[in-house]
Amino acid sequence: MTPGHPPIEEQLRWLRETIALSRRCPPSATAFAVGAVLVGADGVPLATGFSREGDPRDHAEEAALAKLVPGDPRLATAVLYSSLEPCGERASRPATCAELIIAAGVPTVVYAWREPPLFVARAGASRLRAAGVTVLERPELAAAARAVNDELLGGTP
DSSP states (O other), X not given: OOTTSOOHXXXXXXXXXXXXXXXXXXXXXXXXXXXXEEEXXXXXXXXXXXXXXXXXXXXXXXHHHTTXXXXXXGGGGOEEEEEEOXXXXXXXXXXXXXXXXXXXTOOEEEEXXXXXXXXXXXXXXXXXXXXXXXXXXXXXXXXXXXXXXXXXXXXOO
């Protein structure tokens, strides 16, 4: 285990939870179904979110972050888990999920599935890393995260 990184078993456990949350997303022909969980340093979830949870334009990470007060000190040691790589480009709102995560001060992001270039060309992992956020990809759960979006993707890998 890398110092400061959650153990792989914990990462996989929370990513499975994000995939379960993604199944709650209202269908969309123009956006992925994604789930997110913010977990505090003590291993207790701080907030969850899923795409289109409260508004058709909501992204999962955005929905989870919106449930906490800006500047919440727990964010400085939290881990944000997402079934899909946070967005780095966005048309529906002024701030991308990568920008929201950086602004919130979340130091670590773990995701299962790298965002395919279906809707945007630039995903958020590189933006997060450039801002000093630790980004971990767990590709062993990518197929499960992708499967929730099979209809959107037309069943192609």
